[in-house]
Amino acid sequence: MRRLRLLRPWEWIGYLAAVIVFAIACVYLSQWQFDRREQAVEQIDKVQTNWSAETTDIDSLVPQIDAFDDALEYRSVTLTGVYEQQRQVLVRNRPLNGSPGFEVLVPLRLDDGRVFFVDRGWVASASDGGTPDVPDAPTGEVTVVVRLKPAQPAVDRGAPEGQIASFELTQLVADGEAEATFTGAYGQRQSETPAAAENPQVIPQPSLSEGSHLSYALQWLAFAVLAFVGFGYAIRATLRRIEDTGGSEIEAQRRRRVGRSRADADTEVEDAILDRTH
Structure with missing residues (x-):
């Protein structure tokens, strides 16, 4: 206790x-x-x-222009059309391997008149912080193999002219083309035929770690x-x-x-001696 x-x-x-x-x-x-x-x-x-997975056509994987199944991300499709270079935009704040940069987004007008946005790749930021030089897309008809990516929601950040803050595609739809522009998904370029003399860097496969x-x-x-x-x-x-x-x-x-016991005993002896002497 x-x-x-x-x-x-x-x-x-x-x-x-x-x-x-x-x-x-x-x-x-x-x-x-x-x-x-x-x-x-x-x-x-x-x-x-x-x-x-096997490369296929766009309509088999993206049947609706304004929706996309995330489970199909990274599937590859083949597209044929003409790049609309004048509508190119840069998606800002896109680092790659620790380096700051942009991704280059260009509309591709397909043979049937619909528009699909192609991420042609990554370019590093300019050393002075300004807009980097971006290689032009090939002119004329081109066949592009892309990997599908879901569009992103809008973010509350501004961007300079010619740039956007996220892959929110509805902001890029031209007047009168809402019914013919894919806004649920875009594609990251893997290859082009014919190829341009110079291209942005292809976005690599995500880490498998x-x-x-x-x-x-x-x-x-x-x-x-x-x-x-x-x-x-x-x-x-x-x-x-x-x-x-x-x-x-x-x-x-x-x-x-x-100690106390011994002291008490001594006291008793002393008392007894005193008593006898008196």
Whole structure:
């Protein structure tokens, strides 16, 4: 009972509550990392599956001009038409391999009159921060193989003339062409025939690395376990300290009792001697 009293139970209950809260937070963060890993694995599977799929025509994969199935991202299609170079725009804030730059978006008017936006590739930002030089698209009829990408929502950011902040395609639809312009998806150029003398850099295949999510998830679980291990170790160390301190106190009390007994005995002897002398 003495050891339990010295442990101060209410104080240790508070410590235990803090450990439990910390462990719950660790488990939550671990699950978050597991979820992120699952999303990364799903994305990798989609890239691998769609990247190697057979190239087909646009209508088989994008039957509606204003909608797109994200599960078909990175599938390749063949398009034939004429680039409308005068309507080219640069999509800003598009880094590649750590370098700032733009992606070059040009409308391609298909043989049937519909318009499909082609991302011809990436160009680095100008050294002075201005608009970079961009190679022109080939003139005349061209056959382009592109990989499909979903259009993006609008963002609350402005852009200089000739540039846009995201692949939000409805802003690029010309007057009277809403019914004939694809706004649900665009395509990243893979090849052109005939090819231009100079082209922007082709956007590479996305990374197939799932990142460090699994190791982070396991680390958070380890932290949760270690919190309880540390709590148990602290209790054990405290009990040992109490045990060592308690033994010393008992010995000191015994010595004090012996000292008092001897003093009392001496006092009694002195009293007896005094009584006999009187």
